Amino acid sequence: MYQTHFVRDEFLERVHASSRSALLLDYDGTLAPVSKQRENAVPYPEVPKMIAAIMSSTRTRVVIVSGRSASEVVRFLGLNPCPEIWGAYGLERLLPDGTLTIGRVDRRSARALEEAVRWVTAHKLEKYLECKAGGIALHWRGLSALEAEEIFQLAMKELLPLTRSSRLSLSEFDNGLELRVSSSNKGRVADEIARDMGDAPIAYLGDDRTDEDAFRALQGRGLTVLVRPELRPTSAELWLRPPEELLHFLNDWLTASRTERTVHANAASLGDADRA
Secondary structure (H helix, E strand, O other): OHHHHHHHHHHHHHHHHHOOEEEOOOOOOOOOOOOOOOHHHOOOOOHHHHHHHHHEEEEEEEEEEOOOOOHHHHEEEEEOOOEEEEEHHOEOOOOOOOOOOOOOOOOHHHHHHHHHHHHHHHHHOOHHHEOOOOOOEEEEEOOHHHHHHHHHHHHHHHHHHHHHHOOOOEEEOOOOEEEEEOOOOOOOOOOHOOOOOOOOOEEEOOOOOOHHHHHHHHOOOOOEEEEEEOOOOOOOOOEEOOHHHHHHHHHHHHHHHHHHHHHHHHHHHHHHHHHH
């Protein structure tokens, strides 16, 4: 299942032969190490430069798929133009030209989310709270296992009933719990992009449970890669340890998918230099 070199190399040959391709990337835990303070989740040092190179000199459609808001991802990456970003599990879509689309949240779900925020505030859990389009999340990175379990059990008991009167779902992610619009998930994003790309090669790189939806959505349709220091049960085909193996993969993608125009331009520049 994890014969990395064979599967990766075969896929990259397809990327090289194709006129276009798509590279889908989760943010937290994939492009950036997991941080105890989520506001400090800066990417691995070489990642922004590598993404910029892939965007500017290849035939690749680069897409960031994150549970964070799109604006947060833009701020962390610091790229201009930024890649296409699907934030809040796909409820937000930010294009490189700055166009932002936010999906609609029905009234019942909006009221349920407001009730959830009131509950969090009443139990003095605001420091663990993240509010985003179509959902809220409770993060307990850095807490002891006992503290995390206490918050988890309390939140499950109080928030789960809200899913019965709304279109919300309550689900776990690494070091947290999320109440969000059930129609928004990374699998739906991956499926939509895969349909849009047709037969073009597509890959998805992610690290936690929320990425499993995308891995399953792309089974038989694209390359799925778990990016994580330790292996865990997964539907992904490959496993890469960040940051070294991640950067190596991105560099291989850059090499495989460079546009012919870029190659010819470089060759012409060399020719001009020789004649000079």
